[in-house]
Amino acid sequence: MAVAKRNWAGNQRCVPSHVHQPRFTDEVAAIVRAAALAGEKVKVIGAGHSFTDAAMTDDHLLSLDAMNQVLSVDGNDVTVQAGIRLRDLNQELFTRRLALPNLGDIDRQSIAGATSTATHGTGVGLGNLATTIVGLEIVIGDGTVLRADEKHEADLLSVARVGIGALGILTEVTLRCVPAFNLHARETVEPLVELVTDFGNVMRSTDHVEFFWMPGSRRCRVKRNTRTNEPARPQPKLGYIRDKWIGENLAFGTVCRVGRRFPSLAPKVAKLVTSEPNERELVDRSDRIFCSPRHVHFVEMEYGVPFDAVPDALERIGRLVAGLPFPVMFPIEVRASAADDIPLSTAYGRESGWIAVHQYVGAPYEAYFQGVEQIMNDYAGRPHWGKMHFQSSLTLAHRYPEWGTFRDLRLRLDPKGTFRNAYLDRVLGTP
Ligand SMILES: Cc1cc2nc3c(=O)[nH]c(=O)nc-3n(C[C@H](O)[C@H](O)[C@H](O)COP(=O)(O)OP(=O)(O)OC[C@H]3O[C@@H](n4cnc5c(N)ncnc54)[C@H](O)[C@@H]3O)c2cc1C
Numbered sequence: 001m002a003v004a005k006r007n008w009a010g011n012q013r014c015v016p017s018h019v020h021q022p023r024f025t026d027e028v029a030a031i032v033r034a035a036a037l038a039g040e041k042v043k044v045i046g047a048g049h050s051f052t053d054a055a056m057t058d059d060h061l062l063s064l065d066a067m068n069q070v071l072s073v074d075g076n077d078v079t080v081q082a083g084i085r086l087r088d089l090n091q092e093l094f095t096r097r098l099a100l101p102n103l104g105d106i107d108r109q110s111i112a113g114a115t116s117t118a119t120h121g122t123g124v125g126l127g128n129l130a131t132t133i134v135g136l137e138i139v140i141g142d143g144t145v146l147r148a149d150e151k152h153e154a155d156l157l158s159v160a161r162v163g164i165g166a167l168g169i170l171t172e173v174t175l176r177c178v179p180a181f182n183l184h185a186r187e188t189v190e191p192l193v194e195l196v197t198d199f200g201n202v203m204r205s206t207d208h209v210e211f212f213w214m215p216g217s218r219r220c221r222v223k224r225n226t227r228t229n230e231p232a233r234p235q236p237k238l239g240y241i242r243d244k245w246i247g248e249n250l251a252f253g254t255v256c257r258v259g260r261r262f263p264s265l266a267p268k269v270a271k272l273v274t275s276e277p278n279e280r281e282l283v284d285r286s287d288r289i290f291c292s293p294r295h296v297h298f299v300e301m302e303y304g305v306p307f308d309a310v311p312d313a314l315e316r317i318g319r320l321v322a323g324l325p326f327p328v329m330f331p332i333e334v335r336a337s338a339a340d341d342i343p344l345s346t347a348y349g350r351e352s353g354w355i356a357v358h359q360y361v362g363a364p365y366e367a368y369f370q371g372v373e374q375i376m377n378d379y380a381g382r383p384h385w386g387k388m389h390f391q392s393s394l395t396l397a398h399r400y401p402e403w404g405t406f407r408d409l410r411l412r413l414d415p416k417g418t419f420r421n422a423y424l425d426r427v428l429g430t431p
Helices: 025-037 086-095 111-116 154-160 192-197 199-203 237-261 266-275 286-290 307-322 366-377 393-399 403-413 422-428
Strands: 018-020 042-045 060-063 070-074 077-081 133-139 145-149 169-176 182-191 208-213 219-228 280-285 298-306 332-337 352-360
Touching (some): 025 042, 025 060, 025 133, 025 169, 077 133, 086 111, 111 169, 133 154, 145 154, 154 403, 182 192, 182 286, 192 199, 192 219, 192 307, 199 208, 280 286, 307 332, 307 352, 307 366, 352 366, 393 422
Parallel strands (some): 018 060, 042 060
Antiparallel strands (some): 070 077, 077 169, 133 169, 182 219, 208 219, 208 332, 332 352
């Protein structure tokens, strides 16, 4: 019997006719070959943590959860099966005294799902996760298996690092890691006005800087993570439970529920929770600092804009929120990352500032997200491929100088559109 699949936020759903759990590349290739011959579509779902319908299909849905092994280690280059979850990967790397150079807020995604949408963390000198890929294996539209690395098929490698599932199914990736490192984490509460007037210096003040701003509030929660040789002195378990589980999840979830039920109370309570002056400082291994549990479910939109545009954009979003007919219960997250050279990377060719807006599941968000998107359009903003947005190939093509390179490769690798779905038809057009 067909079973419905949902994403993490619960805002996307599909009922695939077939669900597959392959264990080897050959099995993936056979599934794709048979589907292509029958004129059916194939998609892979990673951890289902995209807010868009990027991984949805009513035909064949593959989960690579059983393809989760570390295959080889060559110096800092680690080859893994594409279905491995970041959390398991981080642990495997740690046991080999290695780490990924940067990570986002959570570690639940699969490596291929995360890189396919250009998932990123924060750090002006650091690229997104896909920039660490130096080799890959991919099953293309007719079931053929291709391999690419820096020496062979370098063009394929370059483009397929961020493919949004449109070019084929990644079955293996080789990641260029770095020696394991600790981070000195410092969390403070600082005035918004200081953060935006000195935005460039603030974001460059150390390796990884991000801040959270509740529109309407004058203060922000700032996280600064600095690479260090200091030994780990993690937060005691009780403090961690208080801050991460109770503060960031239980209490915050309660605020959101209250806000959804009694919208007029929401702004006051939300400001209290997000800017109470609870400052933290600790040293721990990098992945434990970068990633936190997220149990309060939300919907999210995130845009990459030219770095210097962030202060102006934030000011405009503040005015937009003040005029909305409903409260915003989640803080806005601001991050930064380096430019890269991956054609469909949201940071292609430009150092990027990131502005992410969220809303509690079930609360109204459309007018908020649409208003933010209009502001982002004025900066040629590029939406995160895994997060909500209302763009189409017509509005996006000119924001990516190498759009044509991607389109041509897609036509070569998947001429019949075996990997198509509604999301790709909207954002990339039909092949
Ligand atoms: C709570 C939460 C926190 C988040 N934090 C961040 C963050 O800090 N930074 C950030 O940038 N993003 C963040 N995201 C977004 C998330 O990282 C991306 O949406 C990511 O793509 C999800 O990975 P996944 O494994 O769940 O992939 P899915 O959502 O399942 O799939 C994403 C896309 O990848 C494709 N895909 C998956 N596997 C393969 C494969 N083997 N070969 C080819 N294509 C494949 C799918 O078909 C789909 O198109 C967050 C999301 C949530 C829900």
